[in-house]
Amino acid sequence: MSTRTWLITGVSSGFGYEMTRLLLEKGEKVIGTVRKRDKVISLIEQYPDTFICELLDVTDVPAIRKLVDRSFEKFGRIDVIVSNAGYGLFGAAEELSDEQVDHIIATNLTGSIQLIRSSLPHLRTQGGGRIIQMSTYGGQVAFPGNSLYHATKFGIEGFCESVVQEVAPFNIGVTLVEPGGARTEFRYGSAQVAKLMSEYDRNPAHGFLKMLDASNGLAPGDPVRMAERIIESVDQEPAPMRMVLGSQALAVTLSTLKARVADFEGQIDLAASTDFPSGE
Template identity: 85%
Template sequence: MQKRTWLITGVSSGFGYVMTQQLLEKGDKVIGTVRNKDKVAGLIENYPDTFICELLDVTDVPAIRKLVDDSFDKSGVIDVIVSNAGYGLFGAAEELSDAEVDHIIATNLTGPIQLIRSALPHLRAQGSGRIIQLSSYGGQVAFPGNSMYHATKFGIEGFCESVAQEVAAFNIGITLVEPGGARTEFRYGSAQVASLMPEYEGNPAHGFLSMLDGSNGLAPGDPARMAARMIESVDVEPAPMRMVLGSQALATTLSTLKKRVADFEKQTELAASTDFPAGE
């Protein structure tokens, strides 16, 4: 079985932690980034030869570049880059502070963009590589009370879809992973909520409060199974552009996209009405 070296951001919890654990158990090497090494003390102790834990705040662009350069210099070859670090921010658009808006963009969008940009010269030089970008079915479907999270996920999807076409010639594949709800700290621990306004009480923008309350029923997604599918995707050629994880997520995505296409198809005459007449 082929052994690979992985660079994964945000391995202290959620998908990053589960992926790292599964990879180390099968003998792969993982360079994992965290903001607090205490959360992965067990991995550091149990896998001293194959787990390299690095401190990184993905909002620090110079630190991202240094980490990527140093990791390739030390490892020689890195087979897979997993851009996983991120979080959810909930609240109506006007309930969010400027600082909250800036921080989620820096974490969920600018950080992943700069991670990928930093890795591309190294992957191109080695003539191969795979990039897995954690997105969400929220990169295709939008819900009220989630505007900035959707902004970052819709944004990173457009970035990756474009870059995938640029680097395919260098044997570099990119996959966007679009998980549905899963039983991770993302929903039941790390989710951030804006300072809620009474004007939005009873508004769909506050529907997320029920979702974040585990007593209303847990998310259907199994993080271990989802992580396994992400790992397995690296063996698929060519790299799948998108991979939806969770039957509920797929059903909602398909329904949304069908409605979107139907709406576009109704605009045929409108779209044509803005062209110059033929021959002009």
């Protein structure tokens, strides 16, 4: 099988780094974006011909478009777009600053949307390809103290679920990856925390503090195994719409969705009561 070319955002750590490392070991080509090159110097030196490191801040929409256009022009074809760049923001909704709200939306939601939008004309022209959007089981399940992160992930899931139907006729597949907790910098390094208010002490909104403290036990997810499953998904036809990674994440997602369906089923008479009577 011929080698593929991948464009992956946010490859300096976490899933982006592990995917890039595994792909390069397999002989694939990776265009990987970072905000600083220092964390990927070893990859730059080890794979000078197959790893193209690009500086990108995904909140800079014109820069996203220029990078995507330049990459397709240089390589002729890019087989897989991985929208991975993002971060977590913890704190009660009231505790978050306006700047924090704006920045996480610009990064996790708008940046992902614009990367995909910028890629679609190229993927369509070349006759197909695959888009992988990194989400989280928090795109289906919400916890206190994580409202803006959930807002971005619920948002990108709705966007992708619509887009997948638009681009299927062009042989473009879209997959939402929904990992559970994993031992990455997302939880143990890059997570941002609001300026906490004493009014929320002993409130469920501050439950995340225990989760972020590694001394309370590490997350169950192995980022390398997760990266392997993501890479393997590109060979599945048709592209899976969603992939939940982690047994704990799947169990919580299933219980949440079952409760949601039961709630909707209990509203059948209420919903019907707002229709015009039959024949009118």
